[in-house]
Amino acid sequence: MTPVPQDEPHDGPVAPARLSRSERRLQLLRVAQALFSSEGYHHVSMDDIADRAQVSKPVLYRHFPSKLDLYLAVVDECGRDLLATIDAAVAPVAAGTAQDGRAVVAAIVRAYITFVDVAGEASTLLFESDVTHDADARSRVGHASRQAADRIAEVIVQVTALSDDEARTVSAALVAMAEGAALHRMRQEGSASAQVTADLVARLAWAGVAGLVEDSRTTTT
Secondary structure: OOOOOOOOOOOOOOOOOOOOHHHHHHHHHHHHHHHHHHHOHHHOOHHHHHHHHOOOHHHHHHHOOOHHHHHHHHHHHHHHHHHHHHHHHHHHHHOOOOOOHHHHHHHHHHHHHHHHHHHHHHHHHHHOOOOOOOHHHHHHHHHHHHHHHHHHHHHHHHHOOOOHHHHHHHHHHHHHHHHHHHHHHHHOOOOOOHHHHHHHHHHHHHHHHHHHHHHHHHHHO
């Protein structure tokens, strides 16, 4: 999420920044993302967000009609960042310049680690959301992860002999491994570097995928 320009610090009372509508919306999204990430959806109120953003509640509601609308807008922003990271990782496959399958799997794992490194706790809004009471909200929260898994499945089909259904299953497993490793690394003090973590998970994942590929080739011969 692109930062909102801030005024230079100076002594004395600071007048509220006069932001354009788009800048104000981005500021509110940034503030809400920080609060939702640290406190959870149910422990944050619109009052909290307005106070932290130093705006009136009418201004906040002018941009977002409800807390759920604001939360889902934050989730959408995080989802776009995730998909952009995944797209960059699988671009060589789409361009026809991909390396071997293991390298592709490693790039996917690194993409998740990179996303979590940049997003920090905000990544949990996609991977560990506490908004579960509403089916539509759950679907919206999971939208980006499902799209990412679909794109990864397409790549797996291209670099293996697996069927579409098999690739979707493998993609779901790979995504779960990559998410779990990335979150563990973020939260575990003294954890391995991004490169070491990516290599470990990629080796583990590819060993399983390679076994499936070999089994598939044996079955068809």
